[in-house]
Amino acid sequence: MSATIIDGKAFAATIRGKVGEHVARLRETHGITPGLAVVLVGEDPASQVYVRSKGKQTIEAGMNSYEHKLDAGTSQADLLALIDTLNNDAEVHGILVQLPLPGHIDSDLVINSIDPAKDVDGFHISNVGLLGTGQKSMVPCTPLGCLMMLRDHLGSLSGLDAVVVGRSNIVGKPMAQLLLGESCTVTIAHSRTRDLPDVVRRADIVVAAVGRPEMVPGEWIKPGATVIDVGINRIDAPERGTNEDGSVKTRLVGDCHFESCAAVAGAITPVPGGVGPMTIACLLANTVTACCRANGLPEPEGLTA
Ligand SMILES: Nc1nc(=O)c2c([nH]1)NC[C@@H]1CN(c3ccc(C(=O)N[C@@H](CCC(=O)O)C(=O)O)cc3)C=[N+]21
Numbered sequence: 001m002s003a004t005i006i007d008g009k010a011f012a013a014t015i016r017g018k019v020g021e022h023v024a025r026l027r028e029t030h031g032i033t034p035g036l037a038v039v040l041v042g043e044d045p046a047s048q049v050y051v052r053s054k055g056k057q058t059i060e061a062g063m064n065s066y067e068h069k070l071d072a073g074t075s076q077a078d079l080l081a082l083i084d085t086l087n088n089d090a091e092v093h094g095i096l097v098q099l100p101l102p103g104h105i106d107s108d109l110v111i112n113s114i115d116p117a118k119d120v121d122g123f124h125i126s127n128v129g130l131l132g133t134g135q136k137s138m139v140p141c142t143p144l145g146c147l148m149m150l151r152d153h154l155g156s157l158s159g160l161d162a163v164v165v166g167r168s169n170i171v172g173k174p175m176a177q178l179l180l181g182e183s184c185t186v187t188i189a190h191s192r193t194r195d196l197p198d199v200v201r202r203a204d205i206v207v208a209a210v211g212r213p214e215m216v217p218g219e220w221i222k223p224g225a226t227v228i229d230v231g232i233n234r235i236d237a238p239e240r241g242t243n244e245d246g247s248v249k250t251r252l253v254g255d256c257h258f259e260s261c262a263a264v265a266g267a268i269t270p271v272p273g274g275v276g277p278m279t280i281a282c283l284l285a286n287t288v289t290a291c292c293r294a295n296g297l298p299e300p301e302g303l304t305a
């Protein structure tokens with residue numbers, strides 16, 4: 001293995017430290033405490049884990065955390081009513097509606113009902129349009145975290161070839177916009193892309209965000225490239241034995257085959273401990289940013305795109 005391991009877990013702790021300092025200053029000089037509301041519909045166990053760790057880290061940074069857990073059968077009208085209440089609550093500076101939502105709810109409608117100024121996920125059409133035209137916006141947390149790690153590792157990204165594998169609204173598309181903003185030459189590849197290995201092989205920067213375990217092998221990576229692995233896939237790990245209930249143990253893997261990619265890449269993010277922790281740190285950062293903007297205060301330095 002030759003690649004530098006980009007330690008997202010440590011970097012995220014640094015970001016959270018900066019967030020905590022800003023929060024303390026806001027309280028001392030303005031008597032303001034940023035607040036983040038997280039809305040979870042249904043009982044998906046993985047989502048519950050993420051929501052819990054978001055809430056815990058929000059509190060640790062000195063902010064207010066408001067968790068709204070609604071049962072899986074909650075009507076769309078009731079969810080929209082809650083969002084309306086949060087939009088009008090001056091104590092709430094950020095609103096996150098955990099995705100995916102149950103099938104009977106129109107996710108686009110729900111996301112677009114969030115006040116864009118409080119849309120700390122950056123998924124509202126206004127924020128998507130602002131990002132696409134290079135205007136100030138709320139930037140989606142996962143791509144923002146990826147950008148922070150890339151800048152930290154590479155410095156300037158100007159003129160580099162970047163390939164984003166995956167075209168989702170939550171990662172692939174906003175990631176491509178951010179890389180374009182850094183003056184990369186950007187390609188968005190996806191399931192219909194012809195000669196995907198050759199396309200990836202051109203890249204100085206590879207961002208893998210497809211949600212398919214270990215689909216990018218080391219043979220696709222240009223020697224020395226920087227690899228950002230956004231995938232968080234839980235796969236069976238029979239080699240680890242079984243749980244008390246007899247089910248097979250599992251482990252987390254990314255969208256890249258770590259061992260073979262790390263043998264070729266210049267740098268790579270691990271899974272776990274890479275993009276995931278940065279996503280939550282950027283959620284906290286966006287909440288502070290939203291709070292500053294809402295109060296007409298200067299934005300926190302080093303926490304925005
Ligand atoms: N509106 C919305 N915004 C989101 O940002 C959002 C969402 N919905 N729905 C679910 C996904 C998933 N997500 C993760 C964040 C952190 C880790 C994370 O910290 N993962 C750890 C490992 C955690 C573990 O052990 O399971 C790591 O990669 O090291 C994972 C997943 C945010 N999401």
Ligand SMILES: [Mg+2]
Nearest residue numbers: 142230276279
């Ligand atoms: Mg993610």
